[in-house]
Amino acid sequence: MKDWPDAIYKTLKDAGVRQVGYVPDAGHKRLIELCLADKEMRAVVLSTEEEGIGLAAGAWLGGVRGALLMQSSGVGNCINALGMTRECRFPLLMLITMRGQKGEFNPWQVPMGQATPTVLEAMGVVVHEANTAEAIAPTVDAAARLAFGSYQAVAVLISQAVIGIKSFQDQASR
Amino acid sequence: MKNALRRRQAVEILLRERKDLLVVAGLGSTAWDITAAGDSPLNFPLWGAMGNAAMIGLGLALAQPKRRVLVLTGDGEMLMGLGSLATIGVQQPRNLSVVVIDNERYGETGMQATHTAAGVDLAKVAQACGFKLARLVRNGAQLAALRAAIYRLSGPLFAQVKVVAEKVPLVLPPRDGGILKARFRKALLGEAADLD
Numbered sequence: 001m002k003d004w005p006d007a008i009y010k011t012l013k014d015a016g017v018r019q020v021g022y023v024p025d026a027g028h029k030r031l032i033e034l035c036l037a038d039k040e041m042r043a044v045v046l047s048t049e050e051e052g053i054g055l056a057a058g059a060w061l062g063g064v065r066g067a068l069l070m071q072s073s074g075v076g077n078c079i080n081a082l083g084m085t086r087e088c089r090f091p092l093l094m095l096i097t098m099r100g101q102k103g104e105f106n107p108w109q110v111p112m113g114q115a116t117p118t119v120l121e122a123m124g125v126v127v128h129e130a131n132t133a134e135a136i137a138p139t140v141d142a143a144a145r146l147a148f149g150s151y152q153a154v155a156v157l158i159s160q161a162v163i164g165i166k167s168f169q170d171q172a173s174r
Numbered sequence: 175m176k177n178a179l180r181r182r183q184a185v186e187i188l189l190r191e192r193k194d195l196l197v198v199a200g201l202g203s204t205a206w207d208i209t210a211a212g213d214s215p216l217n218f219p220l221w222g223a224m225g226n227a228a229m230i231g232l233g234l235a236l237a238q239p240k241r242r243v244l245v246l247t248g249d250g251e252m253l254m255g256l257g258s259l260a261t262i263g264v265q266q267p268r269n270l271s272v273v274v275i276d277n278e279r280y281g282e283t284g285m286q287a288t289h290t291a292a293g294v295d296l297a298k299v300a301q302a303c304g305f306k307l308a309r310l311v312r313n314g315a316q317l318a319a320l321r322a323a324i325y326r327l328s329g330p331l332f333a334q335v336k337v338v339a340e341k342v343p344l345v346l347p348p349r350d351g352g353i354l355k356a357r358f359r360k361a362l363l364g365e366a367a368d369l370d
Contacts, residue, residue, distance in 0.1 A: 047257030054226035058233020088351035
């Protein structure tokens with residue numbers, strides 16, 4: 001199943017998401033393109049991931065549902081801002097593509113990737129893991145219901161096993 | 175040049191007869207300033223999330239394109255989220271103003287000097303990021319012009335208002351985040367905002 005980003009996009013549409021903040025990640029490339037092409041959605045490129053926590057909070061204050069796309073290395077940047085999300089009980093839907101898991105070639109990605117679920121849970125974020133392509137859209141759907149229905153911060157961790165393992169050879173051949 | 179404007183008076187002038195303006199304030203002094211000017215359910219004063227005030231303003235401005243949104247924050251808070259000026263510059267929200275009340279100090283932690291005390295020019299940063307208007311405000315006439323711009327002109331607009339570094343009385347807004355969020359949504363979106 002290669003079109004899981006399309007399935008996420010459809011799920012976000014069905015959930016009524018109209019603002020999408022993102023720091024680009026190769027794993028989110030297709031989804032970002034779909035969001036940018038959608039005239040009913042506002043895709044907002046961020047200079048750092050914690051900006052997206054504020055963006056989603058502001059959107060909710062204004063009556064709009066947001067989502068936040070990033071890779072696991074960006075989770076650490078969000079920690080203090082997540083304190084606001086929890087204190088105010090803002091809904092938050094984070095879709096996180098994982099690095100630093102099975103077969104990672106870049107050792108600098110490993111510490112944050114391995115700490116990602118622990119760090120999110122320490123800040124009160126509910127973590128849903130999606131380990132196969134087929135599981136991603138249903139997991140995002142459940143996460144959106146929990147986030148917007150129950151005013152929770154929810155993160156979907158999309159496994160590196162789904163995205164594929166980057167290597168220097170792959171990057172050189174692009 | 176010695177700063178002459180007083181922060182409480184400056185904020186009071188910007189918020190006087192604010193009509194349906196939506197206001198986000200950065201943590202610390204600017205949150206107390208907007209409260210001293212008159213607490214309102216359409217104020218969202220932050221007690222944390224330093225560096226995020228302008229981004230909350232952006233999310234709100236994009237969600238509510240027909241309402242004017244004003245972010246009032248301090249120089250220290252703005253410096254922590256400098257990248258958000260670039261993010262706002264990309265989005266070009268016409269209804270968003272970001273006003274930095276710049277006393278060149280970290281006011282809540284012992285009045286230590288911030289980068290602006292050494293001359294870092296936030297208005298020039300905002301201009302370089304693509305804000306339609308980016309002004310340095312040093313006197314009453316410039317402040318009056320800024321007020322007119324916030325309520326009339328098309329943004330994104332940025333101003334760095336230089337004020338005296340002074341301790342002013344604490345005037346605290348409610349601090350329960352859930353209450354601040356709920357009252358804001360109710361005032362903006364209606365009674366049923368959180369009942370559906």
